[in-house]
Amino acid sequence: MTDIRETEPAATSPGASALRTAVERGLPTTIADLCALVRIPSVSWDAFDAAQVxxxxxxxxxxxxxxxxxxxxxxxxxxxxxxxxxxxxxxLATRAARNGRPTVLLYAHHDVQPPGQDADWESNPFEPTVRGDRLYGRGAADDKAGVLAHIAAIRALVEAEGSEFDLGLAVFIEGEEEFGSRSFATFLEENRDSLRADAIVVADSSNWDINTPALTTALRGNVTFRLTVRTLDHASHSGMFGGAVPDAMMATVRLLSTLYADDGSVAVAGLTSHDAPTPDYPVEQLRRETGLSAGVEPIGHGSVLSRIWSQPAITITGIDAPSVANASNTLSPAVSVRISTRVAPGQPAQEALVALEAHLRAHAPFGARVDIDDVDTGEAFLVDTGGWAVTETRSAMAEAWGVEPVDIGVGGSIPFIADLVRVFPEAQILVTGVEDPDSRAHSPNESLHLGVLKRAILSEAFLLGRLNDRSVD
Structure with missing residues (x-):
């Protein structure tokens, strides 16, 4: 079993010893509360029971x-x-600041992804199970652990400081992040005064590894849509007309191939990259963390992390076409695919959508008709790391983990952060999390490392303790 004891650093937060003791003492209750939440199958997708959310x-x-x-x-x-x-x-919960102290908004989400096939799980996805240092279950890491990190940090602050502390707090635990945060912007507008804060902690990201904390400073945006390619008014016999009539499947395969260069990188004019340094991350680590099959080579160019954090990526995530089991000797009249594009930090999502649409229309083979609908976009995000809240957060993380945090980018997207920036432009946004490279969020056998949970709680408790002793600048 991994040693999850903390290393006592030289610098200490106000009340650090009492906060550390409170986190340690409260950890069994925290884990029990997390398990109770994981047992609730709060999948926010339309096909699932909304009563559970x-x-x-x-x-x-x-x-x-x-x-x-x-x-x-x-x-x-x-x-x-x-x-x-x-x-x-x-x-939504609120507590007003006192005596000139700042207000901190703590965000997480309580909804979860669908579990997928039960057969792919080693244990019931909604029955939390501890194996070794890890707690397994859907939402155990993403993001019910984020919810409990906030709760446990507040509990620790109360135990160490008493309930009459001066720090202002707002808590916003969303219920549909995994389904596109469809009402998020409206919620912000309707509750603007209650949510207003000097700093916002978004507990929905990852750490460098189980021993090294991370502050997420860059997130890719996203553009997703349905692409339908049509070449025929109706299906026709492939033997009678194949070789003269292009079917939709052939046209779709040809068209999709134009999205990629020979090395697998994106080949769409107008999609940009972001220039930023990246830590060392060998291909062997990529293989280990992703399950890349033996003999399969990574795609793209540049450092591995630049491909994930700072360059665009295009994935075909679904296809509507005749299944193999139902295949017949037929020329398909139309094929639809779902295209998911990750947009590099610094490029507006709408600009990326325009580039993608222009590329697909320009490269449609044989005069095929191309239709694009069901569009969803989310903006990329770059953190301003010069504020006092970032400085305090890094110090709190170093104190809790015993090592300095790493600034990371994330290949995924958290589009609602753009809404936070728009509604609260003066707030400093801090993207933290309780996941690690082995958490497998969104996948079967999602899990949370319990040592990471403990250190994430301690980091946030130290941060709250520091801000409780700080006046608003």
């Missing part, structure tokens, strides 16, 4: 309320733009 929100609200420090704790919904109903329930 409501049950999850109510359970989170009870945990927040039981800290005893908030003036208001509510379960609230907001409208989805376009008049398509209300989003899933979120938890």
């Amino acid at each position: 409501t049950a999850s929100a109510n359970a989170v609200a009870a945990l927040v309320r039981d800290t005893g420090v908030f003036e208001s704790v509510q379960v609230k919904r907001a409208g989805i733009p376009g008049g398509s109903g209300l989003g899933h329930p979120a938890v």
Whole structure:
């Protein structure tokens, strides 16, 4: 079993010893509360039971309320733009700052991805199971552990400082992040005054490894859409007309191949890259962390991490076409695919969409008709690392983990951060998390390293302790 004891650093936060003791003492309760949340199958996708997301929100609200420090704790919904109903329930709690102290907004989400096939899991996805140092279950890492990191850090602050501390707190635990945060922007507008803060901690990212913390300073944006390629008004016999008539599958394969250069990198004019240094990350580590099969070579050019953090990427995530089991000797009239594009930091998502659409229309083979719909976009994000909140966070992480944190980019996207920046332009945004490279978020056998959870809680407790002793600049 991995040794998860902390190394005592030289510099200490206000009340560090008491906070450390409180986190240690509260860890069994924290893990038990996390397990209770994991047992609630709060999948926010339309095909799943929305009542479970409501049950999850109510359970989170009870945990927040039981800290005893908030003036208001509510379960609230907001409208989805376009008049398509209300989003899933979120938890909103507020506590006003006192004596000139800052206010910190703590964000996480309580909804989870679908579990996929039960056969792919080594244990029931909604029955939390400890094996070694890891807790397995859907949402154990992404992001119910983020929820509990906030709760446990507040509990530790209360135990160390008492419930009358001066730091202002707001807690926003979203219920539909895994389904596109459809009502997020509306929720921000409707609750702007309650959510206003000097610093925002988004606990929904990862760490460098189980022994090294990370502060996420760059996130790629995203552009996803359905591409439909049509060449025929109706299906025809492949033997009778094959060789003269291009079918939609042939045209689609030819068209999709134009998206990539020979080395597998993106070959779409107008999609840009971001120039930033990256830590050393050997190909062997990439193989180990991704399960890249033996003999399969990585794609792209530049450092491995620049390909993941700073360059665009295009993935075909789904296809509507005749299945192998139902295949017949037919020329397909139309084929649809789902295209997911990750946009490099620094490029607006709409600009990337225009480039993609122009490329696909210009390269459609044989005069095939190309239709693009069901479009979703999210903006990339670059953190301003010059603020006092970043400095305090790095110090708190170094103290909790015993090593200096690493600034990382993330290949995935958290599009709602752009909404936070738009609504609260003066707030300093800190993207942290409880995951590690082996967490397998969104995949079967998702798991949380319990040592990472402990150190993440301690980092946030130290941060809250530091900010409780700090006046607003």
